[in-house]
Amino acid sequence: MTSPKPLEIPTMDMTSKEVLRRIEVGGDMLLNMGPQHPSTHGVINFLVQTDGEVMKRAIPEVGYLHRSLEKIGERCTYNGYMPYTDRVDYIAAMFANQGWAMAVERLLGTVVPERGEYCRVIACELNRIASHLISVGTMAMDVGAVTPFPYALREREFINDLLEELCGARLTYNYLRIGGVAFDLPTGYEEKVATFLDHFEKILDEFNRLITYNEIFIKRLAHLAPIPAQMAIDYCLVGPNLRASGVKFDVRKDLPYSIYPALQFNVPVGKGEMGTLGDAWDRFWCRVEEMRQSCRILRQCLAQIPKGGEIMAKMPRKIKIAEGTEAYSRIESARGDMQYYAVAGPGENAWRVKIRTGSFTAMGIIDALSRGLMIADLVALIASLDVVAPEIDR
Amino acid sequence: MQEWIDSLIRGWGHDPATWPWTQFLYLAFMGLFAFIVINFAAISAGIFSWAERRVAARMQSRVGPNRVGPFGFLQWVADAVKLLLKEDLVPAEADSVLFRAAPYFMMVGFACVFVCLPFSHRLIVADMNIGIFYIIAVTALIVVGIIMSGWSSNSKWSLFGAIRSAAQIISYEIPGGMALMIPVLLAGTLSTQGIIRAQGGWPWQWFIFDNPFSFAAFFIYFISALAEGNRTPFDLPEAESELVSGYNTEYSGMRFSYFFLVEWGNMWVMSALATTMFLGGWQLPFLSPAQFDALTGFPAVAAELASLAVFAGKTLFFVFVVMWLRWTLPRIRVDQMMNMCWKYLVPASFAGVIFVAGWMLVVHAVPWLGWAMRFVLTGVATVGVAMFALRTMKNLRDTGDKFDFSSNW
Numbered sequence: 001m002t003s004p005k006p007l008e009i010p011t012m013d014m015t016s017k018e019v020l021r022r023i024e025v026g027g028d029m030l031l032n033m034g035p036q037h038p039s040t041h042g043v044i045n046f047l048v049q050t051d052g053e054v055m056k057r058a059i060p061e062v063g064y065l066h067r068s069l070e071k072i073g074e075r076c077t078y079n080g081y082m083p084y085t086d087r088v089d090y091i092a093a094m095f096a097n098q099g100w101a102m103a104v105e106r107l108l109g110t111v112v113p114e115r116g117e118y119c120r121v122i123a124c125e126l127n128r129i130a131s132h133l134i135s136v137g138t139m140a141m142d143v144g145a146v147t148p149f150p151y152a153l154r155e156r157e158f159i160n161d162l163l164e165e166l167c168g169a170r171l172t173y174n175y176l177r178i179g180g181v182a183f184d185l186p187t188g189y190e191e192k193v194a195t196f197l198d199h200f201e202k203i204l205d206e207f208n209r210l211i212t213y214n215e216i217f218i219k220r221l222a223h224l225a226p227i228p229a230q231m232a233i234d235y236c237l238v239g240p241n242l243r244a245s246g247v248k249f250d251v252r253k254d255l256p257y258s259i260y261p262a263l264q265f266n267v268p269v270g271k272g273e274m275g276t277l278g279d280a281w282d283r284f285w286c287r288v289e290e291m292r293q294s295c296r297i298l299r300q301c302l303a304q305i306p307k308g309g310e311i312m313a314k315m316p317r318k319i320k321i322a323e324g325t326e327a328y329s330r331i332e333s334a335r336g337d338m339q340y341y342a343v344a345g346p347g348e349n350a351w352r353v354k355i356r357t358g359s360f361t362a363m364g365i366i367d368a369l370s371r372g373l374m375i376a377d378l379v380a381l382i383a384s385l386d387v388v389a390p391e392i393d394r
Numbered sequence: 395m396q397e398w399i400d401s402l403i404r405g406w407g408h409d410p411a412t413w414p415w416t417q418f419l420y421l422a423f424m425g426l427f428a429f430i431v432i433n434f435a436a437i438s439a440g441i442f443s444w445a446e447r448r449v450a451a452r453m454q455s456r457v458g459p460n461r462v463g464p465f466g467f468l469q470w471v472a473d474a475v476k477l478l479l480k481e482d483l484v485p486a487e488a489d490s491v492l493f494r495a496a497p498y499f500m501m502v503g504f505a506c507v508f509v510c511l512p513f514s515h516r517l518i519v520a521d522m523n524i525g526i527f528y529i530i531a532v533t534a535l536i537v538v539g540i541i542m543s544g545w546s547s548n549s550k551w552s553l554f555g556a557i558r559s560a561a562q563i564i565s566y567e568i569p570g571g572m573a574l575m576i577p578v579l580l581a582g583t584l585s586t587q588g589i590i591r592a593q594g595g596w597p598w599q600w601f602i603f604d605n606p607f608s609f610a611a612f613f614i615y616f617i618s619a620l621a622e623g624n625r626t627p628f629d630l631p632e633a634e635s636e637l638v639s640g641y642n643t644e645y646s647g648m649r650f651s652y653f654f655l656v657e658w659g660n661m662w663v664m665s666a667l668a669t670t671m672f673l674g675g676w677q678l679p680f681l682s683p684a685q686f687d688a689l690t691g692f693p694a695v696a697a698e699l700a701s702l703a704v705f706a707g708k709t710l711f712f713v714f715v716v717m718w719l720r721w722t723l724p725r726i727r728v729d730q731m732m733n734m735c736w737k738y739l740v741p742a743s744f745a746g747v748i749f750v751a752g753w754m755l756v757v758h759a760v761p762w763l764g765w766a767m768r769f770v771l772t773g774v775a776t777v778g779v780a781m782f783a784l785r786t787m788k789n790l791r792d793t794g795d796k797f798d799f800s801s802n803w
Contacts, residue, residue, distance in 0.1 A: 029550065031550050037638065038638060039636065052557075053554075053558075053728050053729075140724065142636075143724040143725060144626060144627065144629065144723075144724040144725025144726075145722070145723060145724035145725075146450075146454070146721060147450075147453055147454050147721050147722060150454035150455065150456055151454065151455070154455055202792065202793050203793065205792060205793070206789070206792075206793045209789060210722075211724070214723070214724060216627055216723055216724045216725075216726055217724045219726070219730060220724060220725075220726065220727060220730075374727060374728065374729065375554070375636055375637075376630075376636050376725075376727045376728065377727065379636050
């Protein structure tokens with residue numbers, strides 16, 4: 001083997017990353033985990049400072065998937081931006097749609113018709129199940145169990161079929177419109193969703209038997225990287241990551257929007273059942289339970305949805321809003337509290353669009369949690385936080 | 395083997411002792427046997443690669459390879475041809491000599507095991523009197539190949555995989571080897587055929603049900619064999635979600651295929667060894683080894699084929715169990731893997747050897763106790779299997795039939 005080149009002394013013209021790679025590591029090995037690593041869930045890089053199997057720390061390096069989505073939002077018309085929001089989080093595109101639609105509706109003061117709201121919630125909750133299926137499946141795969149992942153994908157495929165029937169797309173839906181939804185539910189859609197739910201709730205039990213209560217799986221994830229409640233709040237964790245630490249905060253319950261006040265559901269919080277409160281197993285379990293709650297919500301929606309009626313509010317052809325009007329929307333996405341901030345511009349587009357996503361803040365906590373973990377645990381930790389690369393970078 | 399060749403030549407009406415060049419004849423036969431055995435190893439590994447993909451696909455409700463040949467059976471041939479035609483890439487910074495040599499070390503360590511592995515009553519290349527010892531010794535050569543490949547690749551991921559593998563294989567050889575010593579104690583010989591002959595055709599005559607410690611030893615051996623073969627839940631050296639692909643990350647083409655040939659071929663080795671040591675090998679019911687030896691003519695051929703089928707059946711069942719485990723279980727962490735070995739398996743296997751020795755003294759004094767224990771253990775195992783089947787059926791009922799989502803549901 002050729003001997004490695006001696007370390008260069010950092011100079012002024014080196015980029016910060018190059019300096020980081022030479023200074024902070026010292027005598028340890030620096031491992032670039034990513035951006036093409038199979039288990040970083042997209043193009044994310046982790047600079048892992050390690051001395052053998054046990055890491056000293058892992059520094060997340062984001063930005064590989066930055067597509068200037070917020071800037072695009074300032075150049076597009078309000079309606080024209082809707083397909084772009086799909087790309088904010090392509091695993092759960094419906095929520096990004098909803099956040100943007102709600103932000104612009106608040107700018108305009110539009111009220112969405114009730115049937116439209118129900119269509120939105122049905123689509124969103126189906127999408128939440130699909131997203132959580134990907135999350136728990138990939139988490140099991142990162143821990144080494146390959147079989148739960150195809151099981152999860154198989155179920156997700158049914159949801160994809162349902163959503164395809166609803167809006168014609170399977171991944172980037174572009175289903176919501178400002179003021180309502182694009183299409184009404186097709187004929188017989190309620191029965192199909194109900195059939196799927198009957199099937200899916202049994203599958204969830206099977207999934208639990210297969211992996212959630214598997215002894216090796218519990219041994220791997222219990223006590224792994226526990227996040228105390230205060231730490232979770234300090235690091236701005238949202239969604240299942242926050243709730244797994246025992247903090248009962250769900251935007252659907254605490255800052256209700258849409259028709260969620262009319263629906264009965266529980267917010268599953270971590271209990272430290274298998275280990276410490278807020279450990280990786282709790283985060284996994286929270287997602288599994290949330291799927292069950294989503295099923296409950298869907299059943300109520302199917303029962304309560306008004307028969308017939310408008311799905312779109314009366315909207316002007318060109319949306320123009322008084323310059324400087326501000327609006328803020330918060331929704332509970334599959335990855336937690338997703339927030340849109342929009343300031344209306346002079347023409348048909350916004351001055352400023354800001355998207356706040358759950359994955360980005362979840363990346364911030366990895367450095368703090370990774371100290372002293374093993375490399376295998378880092379993979380499980382990333383998966384348990386359910387970070388999705390496009391949502392981090394936008 | 396030598397006697398067999400001699401008797402063959404005598405059967406043709408010659409006396410090999412009068413030939414000046416018999417040694418060359420023996421050498422030629424050795425070459426022939428080596429060719430047959432290596433081909434068996436390679437082809438079985440290839441077929442297992444197809445079988446594993448089909449099994450995995452069934453377990454994951456997928457289809458699996460089904461295009462090349464009936465049920466996709468020729469997929470492994472297509473894969474092998476593809477891998478042989480691929481460019482044999484050596485990374486620029488790699489140590490090219492070690493990098494090229496590493497797969498051969500693995501192949502040698504793997505192929506040499508087949509010398510002592512029995513297939514049926516007479517079918518064995520060499521029934522050495524140190525058979526088990528030899529098998530344990532040559533399998534250790536695999537780890538040399540793994541470390542060489544990991545180090546010479548000059549990749550951090552490969553190095554991680556290699557170091558993990560070295561720690562894992564060397565650790566698990568101890569409980570695995572000690573567990574194999576228990577049948578050796580019971581049989582009083584290291585020869586693989588001798589150990590099979592000391593057992594019988596019925597389950598209660600197998601060494602696994604001989605006493606509680608040999609029952610435990612079987613599981614210790616099986617766990618250790620999984621670890622030595624880098625199979626899930628011990629596939630840490632090639633954990634693709636952690637280490638990209640472990641020690642073989644930088645390999646391509648034919649050299650890459652060697653690593654997987656060894657991995658899949660090892661499934662036969664570990665299962666055949668379990669069958670030999672604990673599960674009565676090729677023994678047939680109603681036919682003691684002495685009666686078997688005395689058979690001639692057509693009954694001998696038929697019994698030989700039956701014993702081959704029995705041995706292959708048991709072995710293939712365990713090959714399936716290994717696949718089954720792989721597609722069911724998650725992977726354990728490296729510290730848990732080490733804990734399990736040094737804190738539990740090693741003490742348990744040592745204790746087992748001592749207890750079995752004591753048990754043999756007890757049985758020597760009170761012979762009926764040995765038979766009673768055999769029947770009790772067989773009964774316990776039967777009940778366990780029945781309970782497992784009932785539990786599986788209940789789980790299937792709970793999930794219910796998967797309804798037909800096809801045809802525009």
